[in-house]
Amino acid sequence: MKVLVITNLFPNGLEPNRATFNKQQIEHLMKFCRISVVAPVPWSPPVKFMGRYSRYASLPKIEHHCGITVYHPRYLVTPGIGRSLYGISYFAGVYSTVRDLNSRYDFDLIFATWSYPDGFAAQHMARLLGKPCIVKVHGSDVNQFLKHRLRRRMIVGSLSKADAVYSVSRDLKQKLVAAGIEQEKIEVIYNGIGEHFGEAVCARREAKLRLGLPEDRKIILYVGNLLESKGVFDLAEAISRINENERPTTILVGDGRDRKRLEVSIASLGLQALFLMPGPRPHSEIPLWMAASDALCLPSHNEGVPNVILESVAVGRPVVAYRVGGIPEVVTSDDLGYLVAPRQIGDLSIALAFAVSKKWDEEKIRAHALRFNWEANARRLFDLFSRICSKQSERSVFEKEEVEVA
Known part of the structure; x- marks a missing residue:
């Protein structure tokens, strides 16, 4: 199975500690499928008024982390204003990179981690490419973002159209259901820790x-x-x-x-x-x-x-x-x-x-x-991937038969 991951939450040369849990999860998923990662960063010219965003100008377009190839397309940010529209600029930023990668690898599935703008852009890219899409929600992307009217509409809309939503807790699942997402679409899979985390810790x-x-x-x-x-x-x-x-x-x-x-x-x-x-x-x-x-x-x-x-x-x-x-x-x-x-x-x-x-x-x-480990997490997530891809195949066969009958 070939999976494209789209997420802004991934380590890079400037932020080696950024969302290390995503890197750990993907390393374990690679035992079951082939993965490419698109991790967009804010576009910013190297000028002072852009503040912390200007440092991303020096980040390479492609990096390699522990056998994972990571692509860093840029997307436009406007510090202090228009955050609810970042989904659109994010989509525009990843479009060419995702299209080119898909022409090379023909992915079976797109997996986004973080509901907005990542999940929003991933769902729209998946729709354009005819691929199934799964979106992972983490915490603030639900707890905080759903409080903003426009972002809420964009999040609920994209999650409703996604093939599945993966929540890291039951609490987040309940909040998504309350926001209008179908309960049957949401699967709770707890994050994990490395099998050897803490084993060598001294007294x-x-x-x-x-x-x-x-x-x-x-x-x-x-x-x-x-x-x-x-x-x-x-x-x-x-x-x-x-x-x-x-x-x-x-x-x-x-x-x-x-x-x-x-x-x-x-x-x-x-x-x-x-x-x-x-x-x-x-x-x-x-x-x-x-x-x-x-x-x-x-x-x-x-x-x-x-x-x-x-x-x-x-x-x-x-x-x-x-x-x-x-x-x-x-x-x-x-x-x-x-x-x-x-x-x-x-x-x-x-x-x-x-x-x-x-x-x-x-x-x-x-x-x-011991109940929280990345090995079990990756197995459950791969099982979800497989089920969604099977449904997609069944849909494609059904649609083909309908066309032939017509």
Whole structure:
């Protein structure tokens, strides 16, 4: 089977840590099918007013990642305005690349990850080429984008016309059904973690030594984008409410547009000495940071099923998070961590204090992670691909017979 993947969420030479979960999933899918990846990037001339988008001008049109050929066509962006129309510019940007690749490989199926603009463009390309299309939804592309009237219409329209929708959680599926997508069209398949993720992780003391962290300090770890919507300001406020002599060291691994503002907030709370911000780290290094920690905190205001939670569980570390999205589908008991109502900073503070003081059964936590693996995910996804392609073949035969009868 030959599959074309269309997604803006994929590592590239400028962003090696971008959506590594998609790369991991595709690496496992390649055991079952031949895959090409089209990962568009914003088009931007190298001028200052384009801000962060101007850096993409230096990105090669084609890259290779672990045996995966990745094509980077450009699509027009207009920072600050017209985001609801990006689906149209995205479609225009990928059109020539997808058409040329299909003339070479004659794909059996188009698979898009991210509902908009990726799913919108992929569904329209599939329709033009006469190919089936499956769209994967992750979290914010449903939780946030459906709040915008025009984007909602474009998302619901394209998902309704897609052959199948793949959701990473039951929560997202319910939201799509409420938005008008047929329930039978949506399949829930949880993301996974690598079979060997966390296997070689050392003990907490050794991990602290390797990272140069104080051995005598309890550690809360956050891994992700430094954005207000990810709850990082809530985390800082929650730490400030813990008794002063019991406050853990908090490590924020990642970067984002709210970093400077967050640093100011941490300073205003008098917590500079308790917060470490090492910036983005290679994905291969994340298990070490997790091993050094006592608990992971992810106080996002909206989520799908974040892979960092699956990874923390695989390392045997409990999770403290808001009860949002698909997180309760992973953290199913207090043996795995604590969930609190969103934006309840007092409750978050109490949960963090309990998490670093409790003696956790790390083996029990690790055992729970075994149900989330990329091998099983890839098998289920390939089975979905096969079913959709079979339906397409049956349709084609039926249409041919109708023409012959006529």
